[in-house]
């Protein structure tokens with residue numbers, strides 16, 4: 552039985568990974584400090600004999616007893632609103648956290664996969680973005696705390712691979728959506744669906760001509776699983792190349808939710824990338840992977856999830872545990 556450590560396990564992606572690895576017959580050690588993660592996402596696994604939850608911040612020394620086969624590092628605030636609120640923690644988990652986990656991987660002779668991001672490309676001048684594009688990132692802007700932590704994360708991961716022979720895998724994740732996203736995390740999809748459900752207007756930032764390409768979470772998890780089991784140690788983009796402007800996306804959500812609300816325009820956040828679309832040739836070639844779920848299918852499942860949440864969730868302004876971390 553493979554023993555897997557998943558960090559950020561109570562988050563959106565981490566919790567879906569826990570489900571997948573349990574389904575694959577692994578023993579899962581799930582770690583989270585619960586700043587942005589939520590126990591609700593994994594409570595169905597509590598009591599499973601192959602699942603063990605550890606409340607811990609991986610920016611501090613990480614101890615795990617026994618053997619480990621795989622480490623998947625998914626702990627990090629991951630929405631612009633989150634990392635603006637907790638910038639130092641964002642920098643620490645991508646740098647110190649990754650360092651601690653690479654040390655653990657080395658000690659346990661485990662294979663480690665890190666969650667990197669399309670944000671390493673910044674506001675890209677090459678479109679769509681292939682893995683060999685080095686990016687256009689503002690290191691001192693508000694997004695710099697995330698982008699540069701993730702770039703450092705890739706650098707230290709390659710260093711451990713080259714210098715210590717640790718088996719490493721790097722995934723660059725593009726915009727992903729699905730059930731268990733936080734309704735109030737500020738990302739565009741929960742923002743629009745939450746607004747529609749509350750009977751508010753949909754807030755498009757800027758003129759809405761910026762583009763994103765949205766991948767359904769099950770497709771992403773399949774890509775992660777395939778990359779982990781592959782022997783490829785350079786970064787691989789995983790995302791859905793189906794690109795759309797944010798204005799068009801707002802129209803799709805209006806149609807999906809049958810809301811009578813309209814679109815209103817707000818200021819574009821600083822350094823908001825103007826376009827984003829993954830080039831997934833590498834994933835196709837090396838992993839024989841490509842996304843299967845269309846946006847129409849994925850949005851319907853995700854909307855059904857958000858509809859099932861309580862009134863209290865729908866109107867919650869912030870994530871409670873933030874407060875103790877904001878100085």
Ligand code: UDP
Pocket residue numbers: 630631726737738739740742743754755756757761763797819820823824
């Ligand atoms: N956005 C928007 N309205 C919102 C939230 C986000 O128009 O209420 C825009 C945001 O400016 C960006 C895009 O939607 O251009 C995607 O934002 P998100 O925060 O989901 O992720 P990003 O891809 O920017 O990291």
